[in-house]
Amino acid sequence: MAGEVDLCLRAGRTTALVGESGCGKSITAAALGGLLPRGMSRDRGEIRWAGGGERGPGKGLAYVFQDPGECLDPVFTIGSQIREALPKEDRGRARERMTDLLRTVGFDEPERVLASYPHQLSGGMQQRAMLAMALAGRPRVLVADEPTTALDVTVQAKILRLLADLQRKENLAVLLITHNLAVVAEIADEIHVMYAGRIVESGPVEMLRAPRHPYVQGLLKALPRLDGAERLEGIEGSVPPLGRRPPGCRFHPRCARSRAVCAEREPPWTACGPGHRVACWACGDGGWA
Amino acid sequence: MSGPLLQVDSLRVTYGAPGRRVVEAVRGVSFEVLRGRCLGVVGESGSGKSTLARAVLGLEERVDGRIEFDGREVLRMGRAEIRAFRRRAQMVFQDPMGSLNPRLKAGAALAEVRRVHGLAKTRREAAAQAADWLATVGLDAAYANRFPHELSGGQRQRVNLARALCVGAEFLIADEPVSALDVSVQAQILNLLKSLQETRGITWLLIGHDLAVMRQMADEVLVMKEGRIVERGPVDEVLARPAHSYTKELLSAAPSVRQALDRRAAERAV
Numbered sequence: 001m002a003g004e005v006d007l008c009l010r011a012g013r014t015t016a017l018v019g020e021s022g023c024g025k026s027i028t029a030a031a032l033g034g035l036l037p038r039g040m041s042r043d044r045g046e047i048r049w050a051g052g053g054e055r056g057p058g059k060g061l062a063y064v065f066q067d068p069g070e071c072l073d074p075v076f077t078i079g080s081q082i083r084e085a086l087p088k089e090d091r092g093r094a095r096e097r098m099t100d101l102l103r104t105v106g107f108d109e110p111e112r113v114l115a116s117y118p119h120q121l122s123g124g125m126q127q128r129a130m131l132a133m134a135l136a137g138r139p140r141v142l143v144a145d146e147p148t149t150a151l152d153v154t155v156q157a158k159i160l161r162l163l164a165d166l167q168r169k170e171n172l173a174v175l176l177i178t179h180n181l182a183v184v185a186e187i188a189d190e191i192h193v194m195y196a197g198r199i200v201e202s203g204p205v206e207m208l209r210a211p212r213h214p215y216v217q218g219l220l221k222a223l224p225r226l227d228g229a230e231r232l233e234g235i236e237g238s239v240p241p242l243g244r245r246p247p248g249c250r251f252h253p254r255c256a257r258s259r260a261v262c263a264e265r266e267p268p269w270t271a272c273g274p275g276h277r278v279a280c281w282a283c284g285d286g287g288w289a
Numbered sequence: 290m291s292g293p294l295l296q297v298d299s300l301r302v303t304y305g306a307p308g309r310r311v312v313e314a315v316r317g318v319s320f321e322v323l324r325g326r327c328l329g330v331v332g333e334s335g336s337g338k339s340t341l342a343r344a345v346l347g348l349e350e351r352v353d354g355r356i357e358f359d360g361r362e363v364l365r366m367g368r369a370e371i372r373a374f375r376r377r378a379q380m381v382f383q384d385p386m387g388s389l390n391p392r393l394k395a396g397a398a399l400a401e402v403r404r405v406h407g408l409a410k411t412r413r414e415a416a417a418q419a420a421d422w423l424a425t426v427g428l429d430a431a432y433a434n435r436f437p438h439e440l441s442g443g444q445r446q447r448v449n450l451a452r453a454l455c456v457g458a459e460f461l462i463a464d465e466p467v468s469a470l471d472v473s474v475q476a477q478i479l480n481l482l483k484s485l486q487e488t489r490g491i492t493w494l495l496i497g498h499d500l501a502v503m504r505q506m507a508d509e510v511l512v513m514k515e516g517r518i519v520e521r522g523p524v525d526e527v528l529a530r531p532a533h534s535y536t537k538e539l540l541s542a543a544p545s546v547r548q549a550l551d552r553r554a555a556e557r558a559v
């Protein structure tokens with residue numbers, strides 16, 4: 001599904017994993033917490049934590065998903081759902097911690113929210129409640145899988161700002177999974193772009209000003225812009241489904257710059273700036289781009 | 290031909306059973322769409338934009354006001370007339386999978402609507418025409434034999450477009466037609482919508498939340514909030530000089546990649 005993904009998450013930094021549907025970004029995130037669906041397994045590689053050991057959710061890793069309405073249980077109040085997520089040592093002063101958590105995620109009236117059922121909150125408030133729940137276990141890593149995609153644009157901006165604040169205040173390592181490059185540009189420090197199960201380009205977020213990989217360049221050109229040209233430049237074709245992924249560079253059938261070698265062998269990594277690397281024959285050493 | 294194809298005057302749509310609280314989803318909206326042009330409607334969820342679209346096609350029940358299509362009043366059309374109207378005015382939805390019958394191959398989906406509207410007499414005739422319509426949306430005839438689950442999201446949306454066009458649609462309402470698609474495919478579909486406007490003279494009502502998409506597609510734009518139009522005008526003007534605070538908020542909430550990077554670089558410099 002996803003092949004050889006190297007990620008390094010640092011405290012106080014936001015790392016974005018970007019790609020289109022089916023590229024393996026959510027599976028990568030699930031593998032981190034040992035949440036792979038039945039029938040799928042991690043067959044190679046390891047997950048190392050500073051300080052040693054492998055840890056799953058609840059012990060240092062927490063998740064926030066796309067649709068808060070789906071994740072919250074409709075028959076319990078927000079308060080009772082957050083209480084469940086509190087670690088044992090906090091149970092004694094549960095109310096105090098819960099109101100603190102809700103204040104942290106920007107609620108002015110935490111008491112009222114604690115007593116509310118999910119349907120009584122708007123989408124943005126539900127996502128804040130999810131964030132509070134994720135923070136309840138004092139995680140070191142927060143995985144946010146398309147955290148704002150289901151929300152309205154103006155609400156989206158507020159949740160992103162909140163996520164950036166939390167990361168700074170709580171010194172969290174955030175792994176942001178998204179398909180939205182503008183969201184990445186707003187809050188990520190590092191970015192990894194995936195295509196059909198592999199990372200094709202990685203670097204500091206500023207690399208989006210001048211990406212090297214033809215796929216990443218294509219993605220940026222395909223975005224409608226407020227100051228854009230009359231006609232958009234899409235990328236011909238579509239993402240190959242699982243099981244029909246081409247050999248060599250997986251992007252080569254859609255790539256205007258591909259040559260024979262691209263269809264034969266997987267491209268190696270080429271460094272192209274501090275922390276910036278790309279897997280592409282055309283832009284590698286001895287390449288033609 | 291020029292002049293308005295669709296004219297809507299003081300449209301109101303309400304929801305709610307008798308005796309219960311009535312929700313006014315659209316509160317007095319007036320606008321017109323000129324032939325061969327694209328009118329964009331932007332707003333957040335709950336702003337009434339999708340209800341507005343449904344009302345225009347006569348799919349809402351509690352509607353007040355006047356909707357005129359090609360000079361005829363939609364709310365007063367008789368049965369024969371409404372059938373013709375439903376052929377000429379079609380809708381394309383956000384979720385391309387949800388709007389296709391999973392048990393019908395693409396060709397059969399087109400043939401079905403052609404037969405329902407009495408445009409093809411036999412199955413054979415309908416099937417032959419289906420291939421032509423698939424070609425107009427950039428799909429090879431071989432796709433006629435594919436089921437929806439065998440198509441990619443972009444291809445499904447092309448089939449939906451072909452299905453709308455094949456009954457002779459002149460006016461298309463597209464409700465978030467690309468928001469469920471991958472970025473690299475969105476551009477292909479938007480370009481297709483644009484070329485259909487140019488080559489076939491299709492008139493569009495495009496509903497969405499993305500101002501950059503509107504900038505690309507629409508000639509004029511309406512900004513809706515809480516069931517009312519809060520701003521309207523040629524799309525370039527509205528984007529360059531937004532007058533309403535809500536439009537300004539929408540614009541600043543969705544920066545481009547470059548704007549976002551510039552903003553952060555400026556923050557770091559302080």
